[in-house]
Amino acid sequence: MPEQETARQTDAGRRAPLNRDRVLRAAVALADRDGIEALSMRHLAQELDVVPMALYKHVANKEQLLDGMVDVIVGEIDAPADGADWRTAIRQRVLSARRALLCHPWASRVIESRTSPTAVVLDYMNSVIGTFRAGGLSVDLTHHVMHTLGSRMWGFTQELFPAAPSAEQKAEPAVDAAMAARYPFIVEMAMAGAHREGAIVGGGCDDQFEFEFALDLLLDGFERLHQQGWTSTGRP
The missing domain is CATH 1.10.357.10 (Tetracycline Repressor, domain 2)
Incomplete structure (x- = not known):
């Protein structure tokens, strides 16, 4: 059964010998999935199905873990x-x-x-x-x-430019007019060009x-x- 095969592969992955590279890559995957705020030694240990103390054989503390995660990312640069x-x-x-x-x-x-x-x-x-x-x-x-x-x-x-406010966050017209009067060049710049929804800049x-x-x-x-x-x- 496909489900049984997936379960066997997952179990085999969890039984694979723990080493520094596996710890770091699991931490990167965890941060990718749940966000960096969710990363902790305890959470990572649960992810790897080991006791937290097992991690400390490979990374001395969370700061060293973060250093190693940066190393993984740098390793992805051509x-x-x-x-x-x-x-x-x-x-x-x-x-x-x-x-x-x-x-x-x-x-x-x-x-x-x-x-x-x-x-x-x-x-x-x-x-x-x-x-x-x-x-x-x-x-x-x-x-x-x-x-x-x-x-x-x-x-x-x-x-430089913060994200544009959502429809719910937009200021009242009077406030918009006051902003335009006080900061005309900033408003001009913010309104210039074609803006893409969901982008970071401008x-x-x-x-x-x-x-x-x-x-x-x-x-x-x-x-x-x-x-x-x-x-x-x-x-x-």
Whole structure:
């Protein structure tokens, strides 16, 4: 019977030897399904059908668990493209990071909460920096480039415009008029363009387009400064 076969496979999966990789991937799956707020050592132990103490052989505490979950996500980012110029390689990796994070909506918050990067995270950062350096960018320019990229290196940013209010949340017309009178340019910007329902940026802007638009502007700027021989001490 299909149901019996599924049950046997599930039981076999639960009986598989517990190791760090299995613990981390189960934690990622749990957070994907129930949200990061639902993650606890006890809940994860129940998910794996083990006693909570069994987890501590593989992760010392929840902070180490979260570090490891970030490592799993970083492992989903594509490796550097062979033979690509630095601009293409960086663009591909950043967009790959974005795809990975979009699959795990909780991941950006966890990445931002980490204070001590793991070896996996450092490897990724080192690789990104190395791509700029291999492309001929100076140490000086690369230093400022990394500051400018910020969280875009991970495929996310803190968006400027909040989500648009729902029909129930919309203000009274008099309040709308007062807002428009006091903040005309903000209201103008909020009303500009075609907005998509359910998107994050601008109450419906095309999130992916806005992210790639900003990324391309930055990469173009980095290339221009590189070609100009820009330095932080003697800006041509």
